[in-house]
Amino acid sequence: MPPGRRVRLQASSKAAGAAAVTTSERIHSIYDVDNGQILGFGADLAEDHPGFHDPAYKRRRAWLAEMAKTHRIGSPIPNVEYSAAEVATWDAVLEELSGLLPQHACREYLRCLPLFDFRKGKVPQLEEMNAVLRAATGWTVRPVAGLMHPRHFLAGLAFKHFHSTQYMRHPSKPSYTPEPDVVHELIGHVPLLADPDYSRLVQSIGLASLAADDKQIWHLTKVYWYTVEFGVVREGDRIKAFGAGILSSYGELAHMASGAAALERLDPFKPQPRMSYKDGYQQRYFVLDSFAEGSELLRSYAASLASPGPVQ
Numbered sequence: 001m002p003p004g005r006r007v008r009l010q011a012s013s014k015a016a017g018a019a020a021v022t023t024s025e026r027i028h029s030i031y032d033v034d035n036g037q038i039l040g041f042g043a044d045l046a047e048d049h050p051g052f053h054d055p056a057y058k059r060r061r062a063w064l065a066e067m068a069k070t071h072r073i074g075s076p077i078p079n080v081e082y083s084a085a086e087v088a089t090w091d092a093v094l095e096e097l098s099g100l101l102p103q104h105a106c107r108e109y110l111r112c113l114p115l116f117d118f119r120k121g122k123v124p125q126l127e128e129m130n131a132v133l134r135a136a137t138g139w140t141v142r143p144v145a146g147l148m149h150p151r152h153f154l155a156g157l158a159f160k161h162f163h164s165t166q167y168m169r170h171p172s173k174p175s176y177t178p179e180p181d182v183v184h185e186l187i188g189h190v191p192l193l194a195d196p197d198y199s200r201l202v203q204s205i206g207l208a209s210l211a212a213d214d215k216q217i218w219h220l221t222k223v224y225w226y227t228v229e230f231g232v233v234r235e236g237d238r239i240k241a242f243g244a245g246i247l248s249s250y251g252e253l254a255h256m257a258s259g260a261a262a263l264e265r266l267d268p269f270k271p272q273p274r275m276s277y278k279d280g281y282q283q284r285y286f287v288l289d290s291f292a293e294g295s296e297l298l299r300s301y302a303a304s305l306a307s308p309g310p311v312q
Contacts, residue, residue, distance in 0.1 A: 154221070
């Protein structure tokens with residue numbers, strides 16, 4: 001995986017089958033969403049992870065994972081006291097992205113970004129993000145220990161809850177993370193959740209998941225991938241990024257801007273291509289004409305499933 005890339009919802013089919021949730025286990029409210037339904041990327045690290053041989057880093061990850069599991073809906077999220085090394089990692093990524101985002105991020109992202117006051121020397125807290133999001137769009141960020149099962153992660157979106165990790169990528173490779181980390185969550189995902197049209201688009205995917213069977217959940221996982229993670233939108237005659245996997249990766253941003261990848265119009269009704277998370281940068285991006293247009297498209301798809309419920 002290239003520097004700066006990270007992905008969500010990338011569990012293997014074997015792991016997905018082991019943790020599958022049957023269609024009889026419907027989710028009716030945010031209280032039914034289990035942030036303990038983890039497929040991977042929690043405290044246990046693979047041998048090729050940058051932090052595998054760092055016992056202190058693994059203990060830190062385990063502590064943060066346990067803290068996330070104990071959080072209850074509606075209660076304040078305890079602050080994390082980030083170490084000097086973790087703050088330095090945040091600073092390094094912020095520095096790399098500061099020159100690229102104004103050129104290649106979509107206008108909605110750039111409009112919302114100042115609301116969060118991201119700056120060097122301080123890793124933002126999830127509770128601080130919630131104060132802004134609740135006032136702007138009514139969304140909430142909730143801590144999670146690792147990569148959630150898609151049914152529970154997507155269902156959270158239906159109830160305007162975005163599940164976010166709190167751990168930092170390993171300091172030996174600040175430009176790289178093989179899993180969701182707090183840098184990606186905050187810089188990539190959080191700002192746009194303050195935009196009404198974008199947040200409706202994301203919620204549409206979540207609402208579709210409430211009525212989806214297990215096969216449709218994996219289809220929605222791909223739709224999420226090609227929009228929320230790696231989506232692009234037209235602005236005049238230019239293509240701008242809104243996917244968090246692009247916005248939080250200076251390498252992916254430069255790749256998108258180069259024009260090397262194919263551009264295709266998103267059609268959620270059609271089978272989606274395999275999610276490419278091990279083959280370098282994305283070889284294609286799916287384009288929306290606008291967030292409003294994309295939201296209507298996804299709401300139409302949600303309506304084709306059984307009673308997904310209205311967007312609030």
